[in-house]
Amino acid sequence: MKSHQISTFLSGRRMFVVANNIILVLLALSMIVPLINVLAVSFTTDFESYENTIKLFPREPSTVGYQVLFERVAIWRPFLNNTIVTVAGTLLHVFFASMAGYVLTKQRFIGKALLVLMVTIPMMIPFQMIIIPVFVMMRRLGLLDTLYALVLIDIVATFSVLLMKNYFEGIPISLAESALMDGAKEFTIFSRIYFPLAIPGIVTITIFQFVSRWNQFLPAVLFINSPQNYTLQIALRSLVVDLELTSTTQQVANNTRMAGIVVSVLPLILVYVIAQKYFIKGIMIGAIKE
Amino acid sequence: MLYLLILPAVVYFILFAYLPVVDGANISFQNYRFVGESEYVGFQNYQKVFDTAGFWRVFRNTVILGLSNVVLTAFVPMLLAMMLNEVMFSPWKRFVQTILYLPHLFSWVVVGGIWIFILAPNGGIVNSIRGLFGADPVFFLVKENLARPLYIGVNLWKQAGYVCILFLAAIAGINPELYEAAMIDGAGGFKRALYITVPELARTLKVVLLLNVMGALRIFDQIYVMRNEVVAPKVDVLMYYVYIRGLEQFDLGYAAAISVFIFLITLVITLIARRLMKYNV
Numbered sequence: 001m002k003s004h005q006i007s008t009f010l011s012g013r014r015m016f017v018v019a020n021n022i023i024l025v026l027l028a029l030s031m032i033v034p035l036i037n038v039l040a041v042s043f044t045t046d047f048e049s050y051e052n053t054i055k056l057f058p059r060e061p062s063t064v065g066y067q068v069l070f071e072r073v074a075i076w077r078p079f080l081n082n083t084i085v086t087v088a089g090t091l092l093h094v095f096f097a098s099m100a101g102y103v104l105t106k107q108r109f110i111g112k113a114l115l116v117l118m119v120t121i122p123m124m125i126p127f128q129m130i131i132i133p134v135f136v137m138m139r140r141l142g143l144l145d146t147l148y149a150l151v152l153i154d155i156v157a158t159f160s161v162l163l164m165k166n167y168f169e170g171i172p173i174s175l176a177e178s179a180l181m182d183g184a185k186e187f188t189i190f191s192r193i194y195f196p197l198a199i200p201g202i203v204t205i206t207i208f209q210f211v212s213r214w215n216q217f218l219p220a221v222l223f224i225n226s227p228q229n230y231t232l233q234i235a236l237r238s239l240v241v242d243l244e245l246t247s248t249t250q251q252v253a254n255n256t257r258m259a260g261i262v263v264s265v266l267p268l269i270l271v272y273v274i275a276q277k278y279f280i281k282g283i284m285i286g287a288i289k290e
Numbered sequence: 291m292l293y294l295l296i297l298p299a300v301v302y303f304i305l306f307a308y309l310p311v312v313d314g315a316n317i318s319f320q321n322y323r324f325v326g327e328s329e330y331v332g333f334q335n336y337q338k339v340f341d342t343a344g345f346w347r348v349f350r351n352t353v354i355l356g357l358s359n360v361v362l363t364a365f366v367p368m369l370l371a372m373m374l375n376e377v378m379f380s381p382w383k384r385f386v387q388t389i390l391y392l393p394h395l396f397s398w399v400v401v402g403g404i405w406i407f408i409l410a411p412n413g414g415i416v417n418s419i420r421g422l423f424g425a426d427p428v429f430f431l432v433k434e435n436l437a438r439p440l441y442i443g444v445n446l447w448k449q450a451g452y453v454c455i456l457f458l459a460a461i462a463g464i465n466p467e468l469y470e471a472a473m474i475d476g477a478g479g480f481k482r483a484l485y486i487t488v489p490e491l492a493r494t495l496k497v498v499l500l501l502n503v504m505g506a507l508r509i510f511d512q513i514y515v516m517r518n519e520v521v522a523p524k525v526d527v528l529m530y531y532v533y534i535r536g537l538e539q540f541d542l543g544y545a546a547a548i549s550v551f552i553f554l555i556t557l558v559i560t561l562i563a564r565r566l567m568k569y570n571v
Contacts, residue, residue: 100299
C-alpha cells in the first residue's frame with residue numbers, strides 16, 4: 001500500500017468513527033433526555049410542570065407531585081395490588097413450571113408423549129386470540145374483578161417449563177435414582193436435589209416473570225372493574241392519558257403524572273441494576289425458544 | 291406422585307388454552323349471551339366479519355402498522371448493532387447498549403405516558419424545542435396524518451435496544467478469521483460489513499423477523515394507551531376492535547368470530563414463515 005493510500009484509508013476510517021459516534025450519542029440522548037425530563041418534571045411545582053422549557057432540572061424542586069400522587073390519587077392501593085399479584089404470580093409460576101419441567105425430564109413413563117404435547121401446544125395459542133372465551137371462563141369460575149384472576153393468568157407457561165426441563169437435564173440422573181432407591185418421594189427429590197441445583201434457570205424465569213407481571217396490562221383491562229382492585233398499570237393509564245376531552249376524572253398536573261411514571265418504573269430499574277447479567281442471558285434464551 | 295407434580299400445569303392449560311380455543315370456536319357460531327339462551331346462528335357472525343366496513347378498516351391499520359413494525363424493528367436494530375460493534379471503547383459501548391435496552395423494560399402505559407407528555411402542547415419537550423425556533427406548539431397526537439408514523443416510531447424506540455442485543459450477540463459469534471482474510475485481501479470496513487457481517491447475520495435476521503411477524507397481529511397495549519378518537523380511524527387495530535365489540539358492546543359471537551379468523555391467519559403466516567426459514571438457512 002502506498003503512503004497516500006494509507007492516509008486516505010485512515011482519514012476515511014476516522015470520518016466514519018466520528019460520524020458513527022455522533023449518531024450513537026444522538027440516539028443515546030433520545031433515550032436519556034426524555035427519561036431525565038420525566039424525572040425532573042416529577043419534582044416541579046404544578047405551575048412549573050406546564051412550562052415550555054427543556055427541563056432537565058426542576059427550577060424550584062418540590063415534592064408536591066408525589067404528595068398528590070399518594071394522597072389524592074392514592075396510588076399506594078394499586079401499588080400494593082400490583083405487588084401482591086406480582087409476588088404471588090411469580091412465585092407460583094416458578095414453582096409450577098419447574099415441577100412440570102422436572103416431570104418431563106423423567107426417562108420413560110406412561111403418557112409422557114401426551115404430556116409433552118399438552119404442555120408444548122399452548123405456545124401456539126396467543127392470549128390475545130382467546131380473550132373472549134377466557135373472559136367467559138373467568139366469569140364461570142367467578143373470578144372476574146378479583147386479583148385471583150390476575151394471579152391465575154400465566155401461572156405457568158410452556159417456555160418456562162421447557163427452560164426448566166433443560167436445566168434439570170444437565171443434572172446427573174444417578175443423583176435422583178440413588179435417592180429414589182433410598183425411598184425418597186418424588187417431591188422430595190425435586191425440592192431437595194433438583195430445585196437447588198437449577199438456581200440459574202430459576203433466577204432467569206423469576207426475573208422475567210417479575211417484569212412481565214409488574215407490567216401486566218391486558219388481563220387487568222379485561223378482568224378488573226372496581227377501583228379498589230386496580231393494578232398499577234390501570235391506575236397509571238387513567239393518570240397519564242388525558243386526551244379524552246369528555247373525561248370526568250379529576251385532572252392532575254404534569255408533575256403528578258410524571259411522579260406516577262417514576263414510582264411505577266422504580267422497582268423495574270432496581271431489579272435491572274441488580275440482575276443485569278441474567279437479563280442478557282434471558283434475552284438470548286427467549287429468542288431461541290421460538 | 292409424578293403426575294401430581296405436572297397436574298397444575300396441565301389443568302391450567304386445559305382451562306386457559308385448550309377449552310378457550312374450543313369455547314371460542316363455539317361462541318363464534320352463536321348469538322352468545324351471558325344471561326338467557328344463546329342461539330346458534332351458523333356462519334352469520336363470520337358473514338358479518340366480511341361485510342363490516344369497520345372490520346376492514348382495523349384490518350388495514352393492523353397490516354400497515356404491523357408490517358412497518360416487522361420490517362423496522364428488524365433492520366434498524368441490525369444496523370444499530372453493526373454501528374455499536376465498531377465502537378472500540380467498551381464502557382461507552384456497554385453504556386449505549388444499556389440505555390437503548392431500558393424502554394423495553396417499561397410497560398406500554400409508561401412508554402405511552404412518556405411520549406404523550408413529550409409530544410404535549412404544554413410542557414412537552416418537542417414543543418419546547420420548537421419554541422426555541424419561534425414555532426407555535428403543535429398538538430401532535432391529534433394529527434391524523436402523523437398518527438401512524440408516530441406510533442411506528444415510538445414502537446421502534448421501545449423495542450430497538452432489545453432486538454439490538456440479539457444482533458450484537460450474533461456479531462460476537464462471527465469467526466474473526468473471516469475478517470482477517472478480508473483485511474489481507476484489502477477489503478475496507480464498509481466492504482467487510484456488507485460482505486461478511488450482513489450475510490453472517492442472515493440467520494438472526496430471520497429469527498427476529500419471525501418473532502416480529504408473530505407479534506404483529508397482536509398489537510393492543512400501545513394502541514389502547516396512545517389512541518384517541520381523532521386518530522382512531524388510522525390506528526385502531528384488530529385486537530382493540532375485538533375488545534371493544536366483545537367486552538364493551540357485548541357482541542361476543544362477532545368478536546369471537548374475528549378472533550378465530552385472526553388466529554387462523556396467524557397460524558398460516560407462522561407456518562409459511564417457518565417453512566421459508568427452513569429452506570433458506
